[in-house]
Amino acid sequence: MLEKLTHRLRNKQLTYQEDRVMTQMKYATILSARKEGAFDDLIEEVEKDLVEGYDAQGAITNELISKMEQKLIPLQEEAKQFEMLCVAHAHIDMNWQWGWDETVGITLDTFRTMLQIMREYKDFTFSQSQASLYQIVETYDPEMLEEIKQRVAEGRWEITASTWVEADKNMPSGESQTRQLLYTKKYLSQLFNRPLDSFNIDFEPDTFGHSIQTPEILTKAGVKYYYHCRGRKEGPTLYRWKSPSGAEIIVNWEPQFYNAFIHSDMCLCVPDLADRTHMPSVLKVYGVGDHGGGPTRRDIERIIDVSNWPIYPKVRFSTYREYFEIVEKYKEQLPIEYQEQNFICDGCYSSQSRIKKGNKASENGLYEAELFSTWAALTQGVQYPKQSFEKAWKSVLFNQFHDILTGSGVDATRDYALGLYQEVAATVKANKKIALQKIAQQIHTADLVVSEGETEPGLDYGAGAGSAQYENGTGKNRIYHVFNPTMQARQEVIELMIWEWPYDHERMLFTNEKGEVVTHQVLEKDFNHYWGHNYLKVALEVDVPACGYTTYILTERDIEQVKVSYWHEKRTQNEPCYTLENEKIKVVFNSLDGSIDSMMDKATGKEMIDPARKSGIFRLIDEADHKEITDEGTGMSSWFVGRYKNIQWIHQNLEITSATGTLRSQIAYELSFRNSKLKVIVSLDKGSSHLDFKVECDWQEVGRLGKGVPQLQFYMPLHDSCATYHYDVPFGRVTRQALDIDLPGNNYIYGEGKDGSAGVMLMSKVGYGFRGVDHSLTLTLLRGSYDPDPCPEYGINHLEFGLGVMPSNSPKLLNDYVQKYNHGMTVVTGLRQQGKFNPRHTFAAFESQTSVVSCIKGAEEGDRSFIVRFYEMEGKRDTITLICPEPIKHAYWTDINEQKIACEEELRVEGTTLKMVIQPYQIGTVKIVLE
Numbered sequence: 024m025l026e027k028l029t030h031r032l033r034n035k036q037l038t039y040q041e042d043r044v045m046t047q048m049k050y051a052t053i054l055s056a057r058k059e060g061a062f063d064d065l066i067e068e069v070e071k072d073l074v075e076g077y078d079a080q081g082a083i084t085n086e087l088i089s090k091m092e093q094k095l096i097p098l099q100e101e102a103k104q105f106e107m108l109c110v111a112h113a114h115i116d117m118n119w120q121w122g123w124d125e126t127v128g129i130t131l132d133t134f135r136t137m138l139q140i141m142r143e144y145k146d147f148t149f150s151q152s153q154a155s156l157y158q159i160v161e162t163y164d165p166e167m168l169e170e171i172k173q174r175v176a177e178g179r180w181e182i183t184a185s186t187w188v189e190a191d192k193n194m195p196s197g198e199s200q201t202r203q204l205l206y207t208k209k210y211l212s213q214l215f216n217r218p219l220d221s222f223n224i225d226f227e228p229d230t231f232g233h234s235i236q237t238p239e240i241l242t243k244a245g246v247k248y249y250y251h252c253r254g255r256k257e258g259p260t261l262y263r264w265k266s267p268s269g270a271e272i273i274v275n276w277e278p279q280f281y282n283a284f285i286h287s288d289m290c291l292c293v294p295d296l297a298d299r300t301h302m303p304s305v306l307k308v309y310g311v312g313d314h315g316g317g318p319t320r321r322d323i324e325r326i327i328d329v330s331n332w333p334i335y336p337k338v339r340f341s342t343y344r345e346y347f348e349i350v351e352k353y354k355e356q357l358p359i360e361y362q363e364q365n366f367i368c369d370g371c372y373s374s375q376s377r378i379k380k381g382n383k384a385s386e387n388g389l390y391e392a393e394l395f396s397t398w399a400a401l402t403q404g405v406q407y408p409k410q411s412f413e414k415a416w417k418s419v420l421f422n423q424f425h426d427i428l429t430g431s432g433v434d435a436t437r438d439y440a441l442g443l444y445q446e447v448a449a450t451v452k453a454n455k456k457i458a459l460q461k462i463a464q465q466i467h468t469a470d471l472v473v474s475e476g477e478t479e480p481g482l483d484y485g486a487g488a489g490s491a492q493y494e495n496g497t498g499k500n501r502i503y504h505v506f507n508p509t510m511q512a513r514q515e516v517i518e519l520m521i522w523e524w525p526y527d528h529e530r531m532l533f534t535n536e537k538g539e540v541v542t543h544q545v546l547e548k549d550f551n552h553y554w555g556h557n558y559l560k561v562a563l564e565v566d567v568p569a570c571g572y573t574t575y576i577l578t579e580r581d582i583e584q585v586k587v588s589y590w591h592e593k594r595t596q597n598e599p600c601y602t603l604e605n606e607k608i609k610v611v612f613n614s615l616d617g618s619i620d621s622m623m624d625k626a627t628g629k630e631m632i633d634p635a636r637k638s639g640i641f642r643l644i645d646e647a648d649h650k651e652i653t654d655e656g657t658g659m660s661s662w663f664v665g666r667y668k669n670i671q672w673i674h675q676n677l678e679i680t681s682a683t684g685t686l687r688s689q690i691a692y693e694l695s696f697r698n699s700k701l702k703v704i705v706s707l708d709k710g711s712s713h714l715d716f717k718v719e720c721d722w723q724e725v726g727r728l729g730k731g732v733p734q735l736q737f738y739m740p741l742h743d744s745c746a747t748y749h750y751d752v753p754f755g756r757v758t759r760q761a762l763d764i765d766l767p768g769n770n771y772i773y774g775e776g777k778d779g780s781a782g783v784m785l786m787s788k789v790g791y792g793f794r795g796v797d798h799s800l801t802l803t804l805l806r807g808s809y810d811p812d813p814c815p816e817y818g819i820n821h822l823e824f825g826l827g828v829m830p831s832n833s834p835k836l837l838n839d840y841v842q843k844y845n846h847g848m849t850v851v852t853g854l855r856q857q858g859k860f861n862p863r864h865t866f867a868a869f870e871s872q873t874s875v876v877s878c879i880k881g882a883e884e885g886d887r888s889f890i891v892r893f894y895e896m897e898g899k900r901d902t903i904t905l906i907c908p909e910p911i912k913h914a915y916w917t918d919i920n921e922q923k924i925a926c927e928e929e930l931r932v933e934g935t936t937l938k939m940v941i942q943p944y945q946i947g948t949v950k951i952v953l954e
Contacts, residue, residue, distance in 0.1 A: 108341035114312025197754030372792030374430030571865030713827025748795030
């Protein structure tokens with residue numbers, strides 16, 4: 024059908040009249056096919072008239088169009104049963120292939136254009152996401168903001184922002200994703216004087232994948248509807264998405280593309296989409312994007328025009344909210360999806376590693392700063408720095424945009440992001456130190472240290488200014504308060520900096536608050552130098568309660584207590600053996616190349632590595648050009664990890680140095696490859712289940728189009744076969760099949776042993792790209808992707824990761840271990856003083872079986888109140904006990920926005936104790952007000 028008419032109009036640019044005729048005739052043909060050819064005869068008759076008219080006049084005239092449309096009137100009712108809702112938007116990428124100044128310019132220019140179009144077309148509506156864009160307008164053009172507010176009030180400018188930016192949903196922690204929602208809704212509600220529940224759409228068209236707990240997170244903030252384009256290749260375009268908790272959102276997966284123009288033939292897909300979604304209304308998203316722009320006047324004129332075509336769907340300007348409210352009526356017939364919506368752009372889990380390190384450090388640092396600032400505010404009356412934390416969080420959230428954290432931006436993107444992370448680090452360190460010092464000033468130490476009387480003036484007081492630990496004391500006797508930010512009591516080894524202590528190091532003595540001697544180890548024989556001061560690095564075995572601190576005293580032993588040892592010549596010679604061993608694991612390194620020959624779980628005697636393959640090694644991989652693996656044959660090298668076309672084990676006959684101590688042992692070696700170098704230090708502390716790798720890489724490798732991408736990877740083959748691997752994800756954990764592709768993990772990949780026996784966990788402070796395949800674990804450390812940033816990793820890179828033997832597959836226990844790995848303990852120097860706090864103290868206790876804490880922070884509103892957020896990890900109903908530092912006045916459940924909500928689960932207050940229950944896989948947020 025339509026062959027003759029098509030033949031007449033082939034190989035030419037259609038005029039308006041020809042396009043109008045062809046589009047309506049094609050649409051009529053589709054409608055007839057849906058009715059089993061009911062209108063075929065009529066369509067053939069009309070086609071004959073059109074062909075004859077065209078042959079006679081040499082063109083499709085307005086007269087021919089009028090006759091055609093009149094004859095096709097019997098199809099009009101069928102045509103108009105469908106409705107196309109046209110929703111305009113402008114996709115604006117944050118600092119993708121440009122710098123911040125250009126992002127500001129894009130935003131202001133786009134919004135000016137939209138407002139001008141609104142003045143010209145009274146029915147035009149526009150939708151815009153991302154709270155950060157509205158902050159740009161507020162900051163740089165407040166006059167424009169007033170006009171936007173007017174259009175919002177009229178209902179013509181729709182705010183589709185529930186998040187600060189259109190963020191990645193795989194790599195940011197669960198807590199980060201709650202802050203996207205909290206600060207966005209708070210900001211927009213205040214800016215536009217609208218209720219929080221009016222912001223119930225999360226518009227994320229370009230996000231590269233979606234973690235499994237996304238519905239749980241969104242519903243806990245009042246979001247009901249979700250729009251995305253990426254993360255799926257097939258399946259229904261409308262569906263209900265359920266998290267393991269049972270939380271559910273309605274999702275529209277864009278079947279076409281979010282950056283689109285208005286074309287007359289857009290009607291041709293409408294019947295099919297309507298059939299697939301079982302509803303007559305179809306969404307049409309349009310507007311120039313990525314670099315902003317939005318809909319054009321041509322788009323708007325075409326919408327107005329085609330809305331008057333008789334053989335065409337009903338077409339009108341609309342909003343996402345109107346569309347989703349229509350979908351809501353058909354909710355029960357929508358299919359249900361349960362899985363994470365991944366995977367796409369696997370290169371984004373490792374590209375531009377400095378940005379990823381900045382995100383991890385910022386998330387972990389803000390957790391600690393908020394925690395200690397909360398206790399300082401509640402127990403000391405210190406002002407909680409809410410505004411400072413909010414500003415810092417907004418910088419972190421901005422950098423979680425799906426082209427920034429993903430490492431798919433240009434060098435200007437990277438530079439701006441790293442600058443923001445410096446601001447965040449300053450906020451974190453300053454507020455954390457202030458809070459801890461305020462607490463330390465109230466710790467009673469007068470009974471722990473004997474006054475030294477008059478001491479000679481020295482360089483010790485104030486030494487180490489600006490470092491992780493500076494000296495607040497003087498003389499021979501020093502006081503150290505060790506703070507634990509995690510919810511688990513910890514017995515482990517920490518590192519102290521002993522500033523300007525000009526006494527006998529052989530007589531150095533540490534005691535706890537009970538006067539008991541505590542084991543220590545001087546890590547370096549010689550002093551380190553830091554801006555005019557000297558210090559020693561000392562390892563100390565500490566025992567610190569959960570969410571609290573312990574006090575330790577440094578002094579000098581009496582000379583009579585020092586054991587004298589005599590040197591004697593050793594007449595024996597042993598084979599070189601490089602082994603790191605403690606009471607939990609024993610790891611033997613190859614003396615020639617630094618690989619791991621054996622890794623034993625001492626509790627069971629089980630060997631953890633595959634003896635047939637080199638283990639614990641660094642590999643240089645040449646990735647094939649990324650264009651080989653993309654569906655369209657296009658894309659950027661930062662987006663995709665190419666096929667491995669060459670794998671080189673980085674090794675050589677090398678010098679390995681080793682140091683064995685009571686508390687910490689380590690080996691060190693250096694490797695060279697091509698133009699680059701690695702300096703590797705591997706250490707094992709007493710009581711630890713993991714090796715700690717600290718690597719300095721002078722990366723001089725550069726990728727090139729046609730040449731491919733160089734990659735640095737750490738590789739660990741396993742003794743046991745693994746069909747599946749476990750990865751931690753925002754607010755949970757997932758189990759994935761073995762896949763030869765990098766997959767996202769927030770912190771780790773875990774390969775479980777046979778029959779549930781001990782397994783191996785690889786933890787990362789670098790990036791998020793793990794690969795579990797062929798019974799091995801790998802971590803991608805660096806990639807020399809070249810597009811759009813030609814040299815993303817060039818220069819000195821500091822990389823940290825851990826490799827451990829874990830006896831349990833319990834998600835909670837693994838999470839607890841990783842939290843201790845991510846959150847080291849903080850040392851604050853103290854003074855001899857009277858105080859109200861004991862030398863050993865805990866501020867809060869969180870007791871649970873399967874739940875873990877996500878944050879403890881000051882409440883957004885209210886004095887002497889704070890927020891505790893936690894989540895259940897193992898699919899079990901969990902009873903939780905929270906013990907607070909002071910009596911509780913009252914407590915209640917809130918949503919992520921910190922608004923009180925009704926909840927079936929009762930909270931029971933008993934003095935300083937709060938008891939509560941959380942259902943499987945749920946997120947719980949509680950506001951507590953102290954008396």
